[in-house]
Amino acid sequence: MSFRLPVGRGKRLRTLSLVSVLAVSVTLAGCTTPEAQSVAPGELPLVIGPPVRDNVTPMEGVLACFADHVASTGMAPVVVGVGDVKDFTGKYSLNEGNALTQGGALMVYSALGKLSGAVRIAERFDPSIAERELGYTDRRQLGDGEIHDLDGPNGKQKVPWIPYFGGTIQQSDYFIVGGITEVNYDIRSGGFEAGVNQIGGKGRTYSQQVAIDLRIVDTRTLEVVKTVSLAKQFTGYEVGFNVFRFFDNDLFDINVGARGQEPMQLGVRAALEEGVVRLISAVTNVDYEPCKAVQVGGRIAVTPAEKLRVVANPASGFGAPAPVVKSGGQPVNSGGNAVASASGSDVSIGFEFGSAQLGGEALSRIDQIAAAAKQGGVNVLLVSRDTENFDPGKRDALSDQRVAAITSALASRGIAPAAVSIIWRPAPSDTSIHRDGPGMQELVRLRIGG
Structure with missing residues (x-):
């Protein structure tokens, strides 16, 4: 015994199925539409995402703990500069540009800043503005709106420029240089894919790795005091479900899935921060090991390192934490x-x-x-x-x-x-x-x- 739908009823069911699929698609699209705001009359609404926040990493607690240990010694903070911390991997894509951050030196500067004055930072990466100002001063072109007394062969004279006799730039004790030296794609992957009658699903995981190499150098002797080489692995996943089938004269092509990856540049930043802690530990003779217990499970901290500080910095011209x-x-x-x-x-x-x-x-x-x-x-x-x-x-x-x-x-x-x-x-x-x-x-x- 067989059963067939009347022609008119079968067509209506196929039409209803197609309408249902389209309705679900529209509903899903509506659920993922972010908030929008019109700023001025006549303008199209702008998409408004989450607010700006502190760029925190899993190293916030370690940085705060180590900075407290350094400050508790009462020693005068060492003065540290940063040289070039480049991407030496050469990985480049025509569609996406450089695979790794080109701002390694900036991340190292920020890591030193998260030590909240337990060390002092000397600008050596881009001193062009300061050098230009000193050039103006040397040519007697730089003023501050005041009249200054200047000793001359004929006694004191009033001048509108800032007198300068050198020595205002403080020397650094050490500087940090290095780079990102490895990026290894797909060091391990695995997953599954299965289908029956053009209906199936898939899922996979994959891993990749980057490595950094840093060193801290004595500014006066150019002796390399300490080197560090650190590696960080990243994981990602992809899952999906698809249907590709003809039902009578109707073709259904449905794909649903999700994919995600641990942020690579955030991992590079965390690796550079740990490298900074180890290097500063070497030049201050303050052990960082007790602070490693603060980093639990690699989870990103919610509170910035500066707000976790509990020990005031030694008197060094920098404000102490509240x-x-x-x-x-x-x-x-x-x-x-x-x-x-x-x-x-x-x-x-x-x-x-x-x-x-x-x-x-x-x-x-x-x-x-x-x-x-x-x-x-x-x-x-x-x-x-x-x-x-x-x-x-x-x-x-x-x-x-x-x-x-x-x-x-x-x-x-x-x-x-x-x-x-x-x-x-x-x-x-x-x-x-x-x-x-x-x-x-x-x-x-x-x-x-x-």
Whole structure:
């Protein structure tokens, strides 16, 4: 027994199918249309995307932690310049141009800037404007709108130009040069593709790698003090589904898919930032290794390095970071002194929801807590978001893990576990939230030292 649609009804069904496909396509297109704004009357609307943000990388916490370590030594900041950091791979596409960034030197400058004055930066990459100004000065053409006194053979005379006797440009101690030296495409790939009756799907992953080579050179002797060679792998994926079939006299050709890749230039920037940390570590004799624990899983930080700083820079003509403020609103440190005295306010250490991991900001504070503990003791308050509302058993178990993490971090800095004591925590039967400022709650109060 067979069944066939009437001619008119079959045609209507095919038409409805085609209309349905077109409707779905239009709907999907509408879902992906970004916001648009008309700026002036008569103008076409402009597409408005996300706002400008800080260009953060997975290295923000490491940079902040290392800068704090350098600043805590109290040494005068070294003066560092940057030479050419070029793309030596030569990879070029007629359609897309250079495969890798040509701004390696600019990224190195920005990495030094993220150390927030723990080192000083000398401009050596493009001094053309300064040299032109000095040329004007040498020709007595540069003025500042003031009249200056100038000693001459006939006594003092009034001149409208800026007198200049040299020596205003400060020498650098070291400079960084190098380049991007490798780009290896498709070092490994894999996937699948399957289809039945011209209906199928596919999926694949692929990897590539770049490498950088940097060195830091003593400006006076041209001796290479330290070299680094770092590599970074990138991963990408592609998935898809397609239909290519005739249904009677109608052809259906539908393709749906997605693809994505870890941003290559962002990875190059992160590699250059790590290279900078290692090079500055070599010339300052400040170990960067303790700060590597801040970089967890390669995830991009949300807060810029400058805002994670907790130690004021030595007096060097650069502004110190603003005092760190605990969630209750009281300053934790000011002007680079110890975070708290034996009788001062608590130092807050915050934890992410359900985590016992010490983040970059917490690790930076641990260094200052250890210093304060050696000088007489300090109270430390463990806090988290007030949305973390576990039952008392789970809350106490998580608090024990957090106390253990702090104890371990302090032990690596010379503070014995016996010096860490709990002076307050909620009772096992206490199910309330102990508030500590907007959106925060108190978990445990510790006494470190003293």
